[in-house]
Amino acid sequence: MRLKDLNIGLQLRLGLGLILVLVALLGALAWQQADALWQETRRLHEHPFTVTRAVGDIKASVLAMQKGMRELFLAETDEERRGIIQEIEAQATEADRQLSVVYAQYLGPRADVEATARALAQWKPLREEVIGLLREGRHGEAASRFKQVRAGVGQEILERVQVVAEFARQRAERFYHDALRHKEGLFNRLGLVLAGIILLTLAISYLLLQGIRGPLRDLTGVATAYGQGDLAARSGHASANEFGELALAFNRLLDTVQAQSRRQENAVRLAQAMLGQEDLRAFCRDLLQALLERTGSQAGAVYLLGAGQEAFEHLESIGLGAGARASFAPGEGQLGQAILSGQVQVIAGIPEDTPFVFATAAGDFRPRALMTIPIMAGGQALAAVCLASLKGYGPEALELVGDVLVAMSGRLGGVLAFQRISELAAKLEEQNRELETQQRELSAQAAELSEQNIELEMQKRQLDQANRLKSSFLANMSHELRTPLNSVIALSGVLERRLAGAIPAEEHGYLGVIERNGKSLLELINNLLDLSRIEAGREQIRPSTFALPELVGEVTGLIEPQAAEKGLELRASLPTGLPPLYSDPEKCRHILLNLLANAVKFTDAGHVEISAACQDHSMRVVVSDTGIGIAAEHLPYIFDEFRQADGSASRRHGGTGLGLAIAKKYANLLGGRIAVKSQPGQGSTFTLTLPLSLPGPNGGQAPAAPGRGCPPGGQMGRGGLAAGTSQQGLGRRILVVEDSEPAIVQLTDILAGQGYQVAVARDGRQALEQVASQKPEAMVLDLMMPEVDGFQVLGAIRSAPGTANLPVLILTAKHVTGEELSFLQGNNVHQLIQKGDVSKNQLLAAIAGMLPPRPGAGDGPDLGGMLDR
Amino acid sequence: MPGASQLDAIISLMAQAHGRDLSCFDQAFLRKTLRHRLASSGSPNAEAYAQRLAVDPQEAEALWRALGITYSEFFRETLTFALLEQLVLPGLLQEMAELGRPELRLWSAAGAAGQEAYSLAILLEELTAGRGQEAAFRIFATDICPDSLAQGQEGLYEAQALQNVRLRHLNGWFTRQGEAYRVVPRLRERVAFSVHDLLDQRLASPAASIYGDFDLVMCSNLLFYYRADIRGLILDRVGRSLRAGGYLVTGQAERAMVEQDQGLRALAPVTAVFRKADQQG
């Protein structure tokens, strides 16, 4: 572990502790040295000094005893002598005590001390001798003895003492020098230790300082740099201690601040991008661009909840394939569900078949993650932004989106509202302009109208009047009207019979007139009642099976007298073998009666003919006359009620003019129709066409229709001259090649209606199969089909031996190019027909025209008959 | 307002620079639209606008779009639809039964987003209701505006387009979706949408219908946008697509334009419903 990594507290504690230890060491050292000095001093004091002092004392005692001896000589009284002797004794004791001190302390040779002791000990008997001499009064002797002793022993003691003293002095000298040396060593050592401690302390504080100041300076530098805009500035300090932590925390703080400010900046940029556009599309594009840039996405799309609120529709996208343009319902698929949640979501684990692929020149890539951002309004997702990333999304992307979500929702809502308002304004404007244009037309018409108005009013008054008349007239046609009329007729009949021969013939004839007019009046009333019944929808159909010739016979029998009366020939030419009819015989009778009566009525000379023929599933009954005919301008109204060709004719020929109207209405009721052709002055031809079998009310055919369709031999003349559009393709096999369902239905409808056997192929491949398997007699071919198209089909057919000559009619919506046209021509197509540029009859004629003659029929289809218009 | 020469200049400019032919439009309509574009684009006068048009394809597009008015409503002209409901359609149905024709064929030419076609479908559905079997009619709705057709196919309309729809119809034939209404799928199936340009000289009927032969064609609120001679051409072609005895229905405002047509006869003096002469009576 490096020192740098040490805890700062530990560092400080360690440093200070070290210094403390050093100081203690220093103290101990000083203590120990002082103690050594003290020992030295005590030795100095205890030995040489004590010895010297004791030697001095011994000397002093010796000198004092010598002085006492001398005084003893001078003493006159015993008293004095005793005193002095005592003194001398005391001094001697003292000298002995001192000697023992010297003995204890003296460091020099023991012999020195012992010599001194011996000298002292020698001196004592000598002294007592002197003292005894003195006491005996022998002064002289005493004096000489004294002189002797003094010179001998006294001197020796002093000398001996001197030796000891000298030694002690020398010893003291040596001790002093020792101490001096000692002191110097001590000073040196102390100095050294002190210097060491100072250096160490300096080093420690340097190190400590360094450990604190370095990171501090580093951090300060970073803070300053960051403050001055260097956002990448980070502390490079790394250690395991508090500063390391501080640096880390500081860096983390900077990171957070920087991330924060980057986020803020991103949010601001995004907000700017969002503010730039008012147009929805442009806005979404800018928004996407900005979002992609700032969230690290590579592609994205905006979806808008459609007006029906059931699907999100693609509005704008960047970088995505066509799959992302598909709409999806809320809750549908991964996207739909994520949006339904109402939360910003990141979806990872994008499945293989996601529509969300990046479309790039190098191919499609699947994203790693998607982010879905629902734009909510009123608790509902109005729109959704989806972003896709190849790398996935980090938390910053989510945070950024979270930051701008409210602004984004608000803004998008605003733009949407703006868009709606502009659309509304545009629509209003459009409506206005159309209204204005309409207005202009209308006011032009209004001018015209005011002219017409008078005329119209006149018309209206007349119409009203007529209507009123008609309704009151009808109202009165009741049974009450018929009852008296019936009795008039019946009674005039009775009278006519009874009075025959009883009254003059002329008057008898009047009775006949009364009866006839009564009958025609009754007929009129009945007709009117019929008509109103039909109009009221109350007419009932009572079908049954009957033979037409019988009915015709019945009707001609009824009309015959009228015809004969006018001198007209009434012919009926009915082929044998006509199939029975299943229809309402009463209504049929009515129709035929009306047609014949009408013909007789308007024919003054010549004949009236009724003929019948069967055609496939219908019966045609033709009533022709050689009468006055009908002018072209009246033809359209000939079947209207209360109309006859013109007023004058009506007046001349009598009748109510209701007959034809009723006939037509009945014919229609029976599922048939009546057509008229006429040349004024040459007569008219009314053709009644009735289905052989009355279509049942529930669409089914009636039960009793044996042998529906005409027996082969029963056809009239040459196969229906005016057959027009019906049944020309009986049983012929046509293959329709077409891929559009409505077109198929329409074509099969009209072709089947003509009796063709229609097979359908819905694409080129099917067409080829069916051509091979079913061998159709002709083919209607569309050109535009998926996969194998019409051209290919045609090519394949023409190159196969069996079908090289199969008639083909091209029916297409395609605008063929010159090249295609020459291909078609080269492949022998019967005709090229543009859909929409042909009438129904033209189309049918063309189809009929391409069919080869029916095997065995001998002659080709009668085109003239088919193009009847 | 742009003068005649300026109008001509703009027409030839649009043709040359942008390939758009404005010459077929009615002059008054063209003027009005130009005036509107002039105001919206912020051009001070017609000359400035013409200059801008020459260089700004976007403005040219905007002008072109403004000329293609696609406004429409359900049951737009009440009188006309009443007539259709009471008279024309029942008559056609009856005639169909009488003549044994397999189905009624109707065409809403220039029917915008199908409002007209769906209105017809509603009426026919109701007229044939209760007959047990599927009502036999086929309605083609065409327009030149693909967006409108797409909307029609989707069958989604704003409430405003439905102001003339009776409550009963609204309940029966629409479902509400937020602010909008959607035509029920059953009705949507009855109408076939396709693009068809009425100015296309090749085709009298929409290609989808193959051979026309219509019992009824509605071509309303379109004629008056075009020049008189163009109107004649359109009417001519539409007339050809009708079967004999078929009906042509135009807008009330266009009544006078059709009245001059020889082959068509007004059903009643004030209506815009005409009938093609029926040679067979």
Ligand SMILES: C[S@@+](CC[C@H](N)C(=O)[O-])C[C@H]1O[C@@H](n2cnc3c(N)ncnc32)[C@H](O)[C@@H]1O
């Ligand atoms: C004002 S809208 C009328 C819609 C509807 N017929 C009605 O009356 O409510 C006119 C429609 O005619 C269409 N249109 C204009 N010129 C056309 C053309 N040459 N061929 C087909 N449609 C056209 C427009 O796209 C528009 O949808």
